[in-house]
Amino acid sequence: MQDQHTSDEESKQGGSGGEPLPAAIAAALGSRITEGAVVDGVVHITVPATEVIEALRILAFEMDEPYSHLSDLCGVDRPDCIEVVYHLFRPLSNDACVVRVKLPRTNPHVPTATVLWETANWAEREAAEMYGITFEGHPDPRRLLLPDDISGYPLRKDWEYPQDHPYLRREPLHEEFPEIVGRVRAEAAPAEDERDGNSK
Amino acid sequence: METRSDLRTEELLINMGPQHPSTHGVLRLVLTIDGERVVQAVPHIGYLHSSMEKIAEAKTYRQYMPFADRYDYLNAMGNELAYVRAVEKLCGIEVTPRCEYIRVIMAEMNRIASHLVYFGTLGLDTGSWSPFLYCFREREAIIQLFEDTSGQRLLYHYFRIGGLRNDLPSHFCDKLAEFLDYFPARINEYNDLLTNNIIFQRRMQGIGYLSPELCRRYSVTGPNIRGAGIPYDIRRVVGYSVYPELEFDIPTRPEGDAYARHLVRVEEMRQSVRILKQCLEKLPEGEINVKVPRRLKPVVGEVYERVESPRGELACYLISDGSEKPWRLHWRAPSFYNLQVLPELLKGAYVADTVAILGSIDIVLPDVDR
């Protein structure tokens, strides 16, 4: 449990969140790890964007007990950065290793993991359209889920709902509903004030 | 020979879906076919995208519960299980043993129901209509029990954080035991009808070969990977809830073809029956709910909670920033990753095999698109 907010990070790194990394991982990845801890038996490591493929390759293929199952890949919008999170597992076991890459909010770039797992193909396409992350070297960098003409990156916290987009417009009935209610509410204006007073 | 190579026949580009009877929803496959053979298949998804992950950011942990049902509608109880376990782990809530057992009963019943739908639709895909109706007849018994318990037939919202909506209705155990008694015989019957039928066998064998290496590269999970001979089952690997206390086998088949995956699912239904029987025996008495604060504010942190859905490894990645609403919720949807391997399986298959292979990897489109 680390790197929630910039302010928390330093305190977490000191070890309040967990135990130190297992020796095997520390030895294998060496200086590539910028942060690392074990929380509830789950290894959390953070690596720089340039090193991530090498780190994943070592974790997945070169260790004695490799973390070769890429369970999931997703983006996370942290307050200070965009993160790409790789959830690795040892095959047939519950040993997990969570690899993170922190990227700047403007123009985030990270090399693609499709060279190691084709799993990452769609997951990266999803992360790319949802967070605006560019996965360098991705074999098929098209949109995956969203319509082609949508603007912005929906899963970023600062994304604004495009009210005028034809797919996203609210149904007329649901527009009508607040209207009816608003009219009745205006008639019973005193009670409205009452409610406001109560809820505060 | 030279003239033969000079002869060029044109490949046909053909759109399968999104309106097609057997793409299991609104999947669109762009097939390049040479005669009846598929040269290349490109799946296009997103027609059912329902922004489940964005919705989570605007809802409290309790309010999001009913949404968890909704994206994999054939496995609503299993999704609730994943979500509720993730939230409880984040909040440090321990639920009562009776609650755990009831949850497992529900999840396993839903697994049977889901596999029955799979069985029936695979029958439809291969041109056999009757299994579909028979499977829905059996499923109806399960759905009726769900309705009596949770008040809904498909999207239950039965699990609550720290417990359940209500205890089991009084007739539940008897009805379930009755169902478990006759159901295995019905499975045999449907095997006679479809699984052991020589036409079905010859159609399913040797198509859609999924090797263990391919499974690793594409993170294929669930019955698909077990059909390739790898006993990867989160119920056993993680041993969540009360599964360690229950006896069951993980059925695997070495062949890796569509038929092997089919056999694994059929056997899984039997194993679920076994689990349910044990659960009914062991079901403890007592409370079902523990006390949970009205305003649920988990500590800052994150969990990645995996459960075994009928389609494979279902995980709920939940990040909390200490407020009432999740900071980020991500579903590791099994169908999403299982579908990705489809182009590999379709290479060189017949057009007729396309639907059979698609049926045999058992996807649910809302689960793919979320």
Place this chain on the structure above:
Amino acid sequence: MDSSLIFTIGNALRTWLEGLCRAHGVPTLVVDILAWGTGAVLVVVLGLLVALFVIWLERKVAGYIQTRLGPTRVGPVGIFQTAMDALKILQKEDIIPRGADYWLHLAGPVLYFTALVLGFAVIPWDVKATLAATVDLNVGLIYVIGVTSVGVLGVVMSGWGSNNKWSLLGAMRAAAQIISYDVPLLLALICVVMVAGTLSLTRIVELQGSAGILGWYVFKPYLWLPFIIFVICGTAEVNRTPFDIPEAESELVAGFHTEYSGMKFALFFLTEFDHMWFVGLLGATLFLGGWYSPLGAADPIPGFVWLMIKSFIFVLVLQWFRWTLPRLRVDQLMGLAWKFLIPAGFVALAIVCVAVLFI
């Protein structure tokens, strides 16, 4: 020999008309044309009515096999459901896709329907079916095969003319399938011809029926194999599950009739079910003693009724196949025809040769 009332009346009518013509110096050809025309219209109407009934039966059988109810609303046990459906479908807009070949698109269902209806001409409905609906051709069997095989041209035309890739695929499949399955079907029919020594369908029936039920060809052990081949190939000829790959709704949406609506679709639909009945009629004629009752000649029930009963046994069996079996794949379908049925046909031919020589 029993002869049903209708035919007696028909004969009487015809005699009267002929007399009338002679009296007024009109050539009797007019009577012939009139009789043929009436008969042809009667057969087409009968075919359509039976098709409606077969569709209803199919839905009912499917319903009960699948523990459903089938149609229940219109009329007792839903018997008028298909009639209402037919009325409804006639009102539907006739949609011709953009880029479709208008004439091919139009001619496809018409040819498909016509080819089948022509086949009915030689079916012997009853003894002395002298209403000219039945032509006692001396090459009846050859005529049946030749005429009904033209139907596949209609399928190919509609598949090509629809400007739809699914339709095209379905049409190609249909062509390949029907050509393949005609071969073993012919082999099976040749066996019957060898035993009977004639190609006339009426004669084949007469040869079977005179000795009662045991004279039927289906009870002759050396004709069992041809009978099985006939049933399998007959199913394939009418494009029904397990051989319904030309339309294969889970693969090709609806195959060659994907782009059809309204009347044209109704033509396809009715023809398909009529075809099923036609196979039943042919099977009853060739193997089940045609219009003869199992008791032999001394039976008061009209032969026509017996023929209907026998043909509907075939229809029910085909429906039972459909609601039980999964569909074959294209290569398996071809494999079954060329690797199993055709060799089996030759084996059957050899057996029948020996049987005809020595028994």
Place this chain on the structure above:
Amino acid sequence: MDAGLDMRTTGTKSDDSILSILRLIVQGIVSIAKSHWVTLVNFWRPTVCERYPHKDKSLDYKPGPGYKGDFALITDKEKGRLRCIACQSCERACPNHCIRVVPAGKGKDRYPAEFYIDVGLCMNCEICVEVCPVDALTMTPDYECSVHDPRDLIRNIKQLTERGMEFDEVSRVR
């Protein structure tokens, strides 16, 4: 595993010996005959369908108590008024924002002047029923609530009260 699963003798590789072909034919005939037996057995089994609006099989089917059907507001029969105190907990708790309560009166006499539930938007999660502090709102086993105009799906206080007259307590699973 069971015997059914092991019936995989017909491999995908073609084996061209006469014996194996004969075995395949026999196996095929047996399996197809078995399939037909299953459909034949099911032909005689009782049908599961009901002619729904015609209630000729199960008269007036009512789902069990606790079914999440249409909504009702419970009237306190002793006091002769709605239990609802218009606290708007349900409005705040609803994930889909499909409830609107217009309160009237002050203090102890607070009552809902209007109570709208857009059933078309509702996803039957029952959170509103659970958060109600006075158990005033309930979901009933009423499932036949289709209308011709989607606007009619917005329930108002009159409809809700009327339906609630049948209920003394919140409908729960027993």
